[in-house]
Amino acid sequence: MNVAELIAELQKLPQDSKVILSRDPEGNGYHWLEGVETGTVEPDDIDNWNVEQYYSDAHSDDDCCLEPGERENFPKIICLWP
Numbered sequence: 911m912n913v914a915e916l917i918a919e920l921q922k923l924p925q926d927s928k929v930i931l932s933r934d935p936e937g938n939g940y941h942w943l944e945g946v947e948t949g950t951v952e953p954d955d956i957d958n959w960n961v962e963q964y965y966s967d968a969h970s971d972d973d974c975c976l977e978p979g980e981r982e983n984f985p986k987i988i989c990l991w992p
Contacts, residue, residue: 913988931992941992950984964989 933939949966965973965981966989973981 931990933992943990943992945991947989947991949987949989950981951987953984956985 929943930940931943933941947966947968949964949968951961951965952963955961955963964987965976965984
């Protein structure tokens with residue numbers, strides 16, 4: 911799902927609704943949505959169910975294993991935090 915698809919779905923709902931996140935695809939637990947953050951992922955992870963590494967735009971110390979400027983070509987994503 912991309913941002914445009916998410917916005918389209920959310921616009922159908924009451925705007926004062928609270929948001930929860932499922933812990934896993936089976937619904938074995940839930941958490942309140944606490945934050946939204948932008949970042950990037952490794953290009954090989956963009957089509958995988960389990961992303962191995964997320965690089966936060968807010969925390970540049972996540973980039974310790976990358977070459978300077980390497981993230982500039984990585985896919986841009988948003989991360990929803992429970």
